[in-house]
Amino acid sequence: MSTAPSAPPSPEPDSSLRLAVALDGAGWHPAAWREPVARPRDLLTAGYWTDLVTEAERGLLDFVTIEDALGLQSSHFTEPDGRTDQVRGRLDAVLIAARVAPLTSRIGLLPTVVVTHTEPFHISKAIATLDYVSTGRAGVRVQVSARRNEAAHFGRRTLPSFRPEDLESPAVQELTLDLFDEAADYVEAVRRLWDSWEDDAEIRDVATGRFVDRDKLHYIDFESRHFSVKGPSITPRPPQGQPPVGALAHGTVTGAPFRLLGRSADLGFVTPHDTGQARATVAAVRAEQEAAGRAGEPLRLFADLVVFLDDDPAAAAARKERLDGLAGYPYTSDARIFTGTASQLADLLQEFGEAGLTGFRLRPAVAGHDLPAITRGLVPELQHRGVFRQAYEADTLRGLLGLQRPAGRYATDGALAGAATAAAADAVATA
Amino acid sequence: MSKPRKQIHLAAHFPGVNNTTVWSDPAAGSHIEFSSFAHFARTAERAKFDFLFLAEGLRLREQGGKIYDLDVVGRPDTFTVLSALAAVTEHLGLTGTINSTFNEPYEVARQFASLDHLSDGRAAWNVVTSWDAFTGENFRRGGFLPKEERYSRAREFLATANELFDSWHGDEIAADQETGTFLRDAQAGAFVHRGQHFDIEGRFNVPRSPQGRPVIFQAGDSEEGREFAAAGADAIFSRYATLKEGQAFYADVKGRLARHGRTPDQLLILPAATFVLGDTDAEAEELAREVRRQQVSGATALKHLEFVWNRDLSAYDPDGPLPDIDPDLGEHTLARGRAQVRMYRDPLATAREWRELAAANKWSIRDLVIETGSRQAFVGSAATVADTIDAFVQADASDGFILVPHITPGGLDVFADTVVPLLQERGVFRTEYEGTTLRDHLGLAQPPSGAAAAGSAAGDARAAS
Secondary structure: OOOOOOOOOOOOOOOOOEEEEEEOOOOOOOOHHHOOOOOHHHOOOHHHHHHHHHHHHHOOOOEEEEOOOOOOOOOOOOOOOOOOOOOOOOOOHHHHHHHHHHHOOOOEEEEEEEOOOOOHHHHHHHHHHHHHHOOOOEOEEEEOOOOHHHHOOOOOOOOOOOOHHHOOOHHHHHHHHHHHHHHHHHHHHHHHHHHOEOOOOEEEEOOOOEEEOHHHEOOOOEEOOOOEEOOOOOOOOOOOOOOOEEEEOOOOOOOHHHHHHHHHOOEEEEOOOOHHHHHHHHHHHHHHHHHOOOOOOOOEEEEEEEEEEOOOHHHHHHHHHHHHHHHOOOOOOOOEEEEEOHHHHHHHHHHHHOOOOOEEEEEEOOHHHHHHHHHHHHHHHHHHOOOOOOOOOOOOHHHHHOOOOOOOOOOOOHHHHHOOOHHHHHHHHHO | OOOOOOOOEEEEEOOOOOOOOOOOOOOOOOOOOHHHHHHHHHHHHHOOOOEEEEOOOOOOOEEOOEEOOOOOOOOOOHHHHHHHHHHHOOOOEEEEEEEOOOOOHHHHHHHHHHHHHHOOOOEEEEEEOOOOHHHHOOOOOOOOOOHHHHHHHHHHHHHHHHHHHOOOOOOOEEEEOOOOEEEOOOOOOEEEEEOOOOEEEEEOOOOOEOOEOOEEEEEOOOHHHHHHHHHHOOEEEEOOOOHHHHHHHHHHHHHHHHHHOOOHHHOEEEEEEEEEEOOOHHHHHHHHHHHHHHHOOHHHHHHHHHHHHOOOOOOOOOOOOOOOOOOOOOOOOOEEOOOHHHHOOOHHHHHHHHHHHHHHHOOOHHHHHHHHHOOOEEEEOHHHHHHHHHHHHHOOOOOEEEEOOOOOOHHHHHHHHHHHHHHHHOOOOOOOOOOOOHHHHHOOOOOOOHHHHHHHHHHHHHHHO
């Protein structure tokens, strides 16, 4: 079935809007699994995930993120809930991303990793390897976990019990700061590990019998309060040099989440509810970026929206209402919840876009319904307006996002290291 | 009356970071690009192999304080490659080494359970241990695991992982869209483990996978390693691939099973072996000599000798006689991150033996390393190699072999094309996969469902939560 727009694009389309989807189980609404399209018995199969990601790729989306957590899903903010009427159980997001990588060719793949309880060394090589198996389409979304029950799955640290209303208490603020600072250290260690091999370290010099030039492998000697990592990585520098790192952040009293974006991220996922908030959020993150001394570096900001899309706005609203009824409570979210048509959503994205956002990460309320509505309804609408690409224009995630391939920080010879790719060569030339 | 002929199990090890891999050969490709792994896996599956095996290392090897640069350096992440390979194969088992020292049971269990789901039941875990602070420098736990705690941590790690695998019985997901019941059991995945190494509790968040648990492999042949395997592994990797040593190891390990309430068919013995094939036996022998010279350069020979001598021997001539000085018996710090170091428990005796061998045979250092350092290799025409492999298995020297080609990634192709058909003609190797899971290929029973297996532990978990 053709999904081409009904009119040709404008002569010089500003096709710079970027679009991603966040994939989580049957969808973001807790009753999504009860929709006829939901395939709730397939959520732990490769076929289910392959179908979702190939659908997103059909829509030319920049990337998908895959949610993950180290505990069972819960409707409660900080504690397990013991419910039996919602989806419970999930697969490791990095492995899902790797499983679908060979079956797709252009779309970026960002699994979620929880940095609070995992090893930067393991995650660094896992994402580098995801970059190899996807030939340059890997990224990673880092997430902290303040959940006491998840800490108990590891038994290495104890986190305090707290309620949503305690969020602004000094103890919880201190915890938040600590976890986010640890996350920034984690990302720094991961990035150093990616850089620990220079691009041209493998020399295969038959004359001297040397496989690598060991002077192009570097100990990272990273030390922080929570861990230290010697390096180098066991995995050579990945195709993108550094796969993009993303994080979801909300404005908080401590400012720690925005600071993590400012210090550590290539991609930020934020949750403004209107254009004014979007402007304020962009300004707050840019200020953190400047404070971190990264003002000149690209940081792409995506606004998250939960979407219920139907041909008729009333149908979308009614669908949410019906699902709320099944769930037993009205669904709320940190992100704005949109119900309406593809055309109305396109209006909203264009309006939000004026606030300085790079693009949007849409959270399909029901994956089986709202993802195809995005790829087959919203995307053609945006193409028709000339604000979204007609075809993939790059074959790496960095390429799609307009991010250059960075030179390795340990490169002993900048020009030589940069010559590995045209993009990097440009970076050196303009530096 | 002769006993029925045993069916041979065959697997393939993607060659990597040791001097088996001849990276200088013009036919050698990438050992990192996914296309190499995909080619290798497809060949193994075309040949109806049981599984593909990936080794792991968690720190780059060093010699004399510098990164070792003579062999292939660098490898991808095990889980990530195996999951991607599940997309380009349908039957092949996917076996990965994952270290039980520098990982945590909850994370590893959810990775293996995820891999088993994403491959429809083809995941296997080779459980290994580390103890050294050298590797620990890359990890949060850091430090040094006392040698005597290696296997106690490994045993408890595996037991804990099994508790997690068994915390879901397999029938909890109702996903009844009409009634709105997703889970039949509000406590699915509940676990409590209190032990010396792990004190954890909560809910495991990956429901029971197609195989229930991944197939468990174990490598290493110390007394503790053999007991560990006899108690809980489904297969053991050994390096005893010669007939006599193989038979002795086979008898020893299989003989341990009864003490653990198990039968001999519940643990497969699978040694690693290389192979060199030629049109004739003579041609293969000639080719094998060339391969060994490629695998052991003069520099490699000296470095290999340093594993035993624990001294810098770079001043010696690899084409000359062995050093007349004795090995340094202090703590071995010269070569780090290498399994070989552990093989030589008595350096003085090894050095003496090697000097005698070299003198008797007029071997240079390089000759010595070539002659003593090479693993079991099947060398000959396809017919000879098929005969030998079959004879080894029928004589209970093993239940099959894990083949390690010396070329990445095409080195397995010739074996698949020439030896496998001969084994199939003899009726000792499958012509089609008969089942879908790795357990099916290996002839292993499905583990009892969590309800039966977890027994009182699960009951306790439920009571406690």
